[in-house]
Amino acid sequence: MAVSSSQGHLPNYWKSTVMNAVSKRASVAALDPGPDSTAKAEELISYEPATGEELWRDKVSDVDDIVKRARRAWPAWAAQSLANRMELVRRFANEVRKEAEKLASTIARETGKPMWEANAEVENVIAKVEFSIRAFAERTAQRKLDNAMSGKMAVRHKPHGVMAVLGPSNMPAHLPNAHIIPALIAGNAVVFKPSEKAPATGELLMRCFNHAGVSAAVVQMVVGGPETGQALVAHEGVDGVLFTGSANTGIAINRKLATRPDKIAALEMGGNNPMVVWDTPKVNDAATLIVQSAFTSAGQRCTAARRLIVKASMYDDVVGEVKQIADRIIVGGPYDEPAPFMGPVIDNFAADGLTESFVYLLSHGGKAIKHLVRQDEDLPFLSPSIIDTTGIKDRPDVELFGPILQVIKVDDFDEAIAEANNTRFGLAASLIGGTPQEYNRFWANIRAGIVNWNRPTIGPSHAAPVGDIGLSGNHRPYGYYSADYCAYPVTSGEMDQPRAVIGVGLS
Numbered sequence: 385m386a387v388s389s390s391q392g393h394l395p396n397y398w399k400s401t402v403m404n405a406v407s408k409r410a411s412v413a414a415l416d417p418g419p420d421s422t423a424k425a426e427e428l429i430s431y432e433p434a435t436g437e438e439l440w441r442d443k444v445s446d447v448d449d450i451v452k453r454a455r456r457a458w459p460a461w462a463a464q465s466l467a468n469r470m471e472l473v474r475r476f477a478n479e480v481r482k483e484a485e486k487l488a489s490t491i492a493r494e495t496g497k498p499m500w501e502a503n504a505e506v507e508n509v510i511a512k513v514e515f516s517i518r519a520f521a522e523r524t525a526q527r528k529l530d531n532a533m534s535g536k537m538a539v540r541h542k543p544h545g546v547m548a549v550l551g552p553s554n555m556p557a558h559l560p561n562a563h564i565i566p567a568l569i570a571g572n573a574v575v576f577k578p579s580e581k582a583p584a585t586g587e588l589l590m591r592c593f594n595h596a597g598v599s600a601a602v603v604q605m606v607v608g609g610p611e612t613g614q615a616l617v618a619h620e621g622v623d624g625v626l627f628t629g630s631a632n633t634g635i636a637i638n639r640k641l642a643t644r645p646d647k648i649a650a651l652e653m654g655g656n657n658p659m660v661v662w663d664t665p666k667v668n669d670a671a672t673l674i675v676q677s678a679f680t681s682a683g684q685r686c687t688a689a690r691r692l693i694v695k696a697s698m699y700d701d702v703v704g705e706v707k708q709i710a711d712r713i714i715v716g717g718p719y720d721e722p723a724p725f726m727g728p729v730i731d732n733f734a735a736d737g738l739t740e741s742f743v744y745l746l747s748h749g750g751k752a753i754k755h756l757v758r759q760d761e762d763l764p765f766l767s768p769s770i771i772d773t774t775g776i777k778d779r780p781d782v783e784l785f786g787p788i789l790q791v792i793k794v795d796d797f798d799e800a801i802a803e804a805n806n807t808r809f810g811l812a813a814s815l816i817g818g819t820p821q822e823y824n825r826f827w828a829n830i831r832a833g834i835v836n837w838n839r840p841t842i843g844p845s846h847a848a849p850v851g852d853i854g855l856s857g858n859h860r861p862y863g864y865y866s867a868d869y870c871a872y873p874v875t876s877g878e879m880d881q882p883r884a885v886i887g888v889g890l891s
């Protein structure tokens with residue numbers, strides 16, 4: 385589903401934010417640092433999307449100083465007992481509980497998401513601690529194998545050293561924390577660069593670690609934008625890069641590390657996720673799951689449903705019901721009453737890009753079922769939108785990170801599976817309705833790390849691995865498997881005394 389040159393002008397937004405493939409058309413400027421990113425900004429300012437007001441500002445950090453400090457602190461942290469490190473992250477969870485209100489309101493103000501959703505994000509930050517402790521014990525457990533005459537064989541794990549954690553804007557506390565906690569438990573020092581759009585949230589998270597007793601050198605934050613991220617990735621003192629963000633940035637990082645196989649990289653990237661609707665009498669439930677999947681967080685979830693693939697005979701009922709529910713969605717600021725279902729997108733740049741993308745789809749054969757509406761040109765509030773793109777040849781395979789749901793009508797199940805797989809991404813997919821046999825076929829044939837049945841595409845549990853294949857990741861699932869990339873296994877043959885004989889070949 386490559387974007388062909390016959391499609392004419394492509395929205396700039398795709399090149400800079402959503403990414404237009406690794407195809408030759410991909411803007412090199414978007415993948416390379418480019419002129420903007422070499423110009424060093426002195427200060428970073430974070431604005432509230434819902435009001436446009438300034439929320440936070442600070443000086444851009446000196447990456448070199450911070451990484452050196454982390455390197456000095458790391459050996460002592462790695463030498464602490466695992467029990468100690470676990471105790472400290474549990475104390476961190478308690479600090480987050482104490483600061484829950486403040487953290488939630490900072491997340492809500494900085495991202496624009498409703499308070500109920502910011503509260504849920506804080507709960508996820510807390511829950512991640514126990515999941516990670518359990519996962520570390522299970523995934524990296526010490527093992528001893530008896531090896532008869534050769535003594536014992538032991539398998540133990542060691543931390544990598546200093547890990548750079550690069551966070552996204554959409555879940556600025558939970559998602560970086562999902563790397564930070566397992567990295568710390570494993571004995572790594574962490575240098576965390578929050579999204580330039582959510583540094584205030586990052587700062588609060590750091591404060592919770594420090595109040596819990598994790599030294600301010602073991603987990604530190606760097607303030608800055610993409611150029612600071614680049615400096616961190618390239619720094620000699622960084623042993624690994626744990627990234628959550630767009631495919632565009634993930635690919636840039638992957639390229640940067642192409643000659644550095646010694647640095648571990650876990651890249652959790654975007655998606656163009658399909659949801660297939662097959663036979664079901666429960667049309668309202670199906671439509672509710674679709675709306676939740678497509679429009680929660682104003683569509684700013686990596687796992688959000690972007691493409692609704694519907695059996696022709698179900699089309700009118702399902703799409704009609706989805707529209708009816710979407711028409712009732714309240715869009716508003718974090719503190720509005722009644723509580724909104726969704727807030728704004730992250731900034732005006734994103735809102736402009738999504739609007740441009742919707743217009744692009746319309747002008748290339750898409751049929752609007754529900755238009756994308758922006759009430760105020762100066763603020764990034766968008767309405768949920770639905771567009772039938774069945775008629776678009778060469779449908780662009782880009783992640784539209786906002787409240788745009790594309791609908792594609794199909795006649796048979798094979799076509800539905802082919803359409804669902806018609807993407808280079810591979811994050812999440814859901815089948816709604818269908819028989820157990822159809823679900824088996826769906827599960828067996830869909831290329832994605834999350835394949836659900838009668839469940840939304842969003843909201844993966846960290847009690848399980850969150851896998852992402854294709855352009856959605858580099859085969860380092862996070863969630864329950866984060867422990868795997870935070871420590872490396874060391875195999876040791878061991879005997880308490882030297883004992884050896886040479887049986888042949890000696891005179």
Ligand code: NAD
Nearest residue numbers: 551552553578579609610613614629630633652653654686
């Ligand atoms: P982004 O790629 O713009 O930024 C992510 C981080 O990378 C930021 O801290 C940014 O400063 C940094 N960065 C940017 N350019 C860099 C470079 N060249 N080198 C090093 N660092 C650089 O992403 P975003 O817009 O903040 O977040 C939204 C994206 O994240 C969406 O694509 C979404 O699908 C994805 N996401 C993925 C997951 C997942 O689990 N797979 C989860 C949440 C979000």
